[in-house]
Amino acid sequence: MAFFSDFKKFLLKGDIVALATAVVIGGAFSKIVNSAVADIIMPVVGLITGGTDFTQKFIALNGENYExxxxxxxxxxxxxTYGNLIQAIINFIIVGLFIYIVLKAYEKTKEPEAPKAPAGPTEKDILIEIRDALKK
Incomplete structure (x- = not known):
């Protein structure tokens, strides 16, 4: 029975719940990013590269040519299939750029931090001042 109560405590820790939430949100965000890349950005990249499908770029190791x-x-x-590597690099750069833009927009929505009040004198500083005043 102790095993199950310890396991329940473990599962209900705030860190685990926060991690689970992050995984679910990350999965949903991943779908948004993948859709943006596949449906919006890659067609533009296709126009720029003349419709090249990098995933079809390969070298046959037997030296023969295939259609x-x-x-x-x-x-x-x-x-x-070196084209898959090229495609993965392009996707990585595009996804990185997309996430960068989203995070920059998110940062603009956050309230700026209030400036911290300047630190006052420490207890040691006050005691030194009192000592010096008493010496006079």
């Missing part, structure tokens, strides 16, 4: 990645795989050739 497509699918044809190379069907022929049983080992392929190095």
């Amino acid at each position: 497509s990645l699918k044809a190379a795989k069907e022929a049983g050739a080992a392929v190095m």
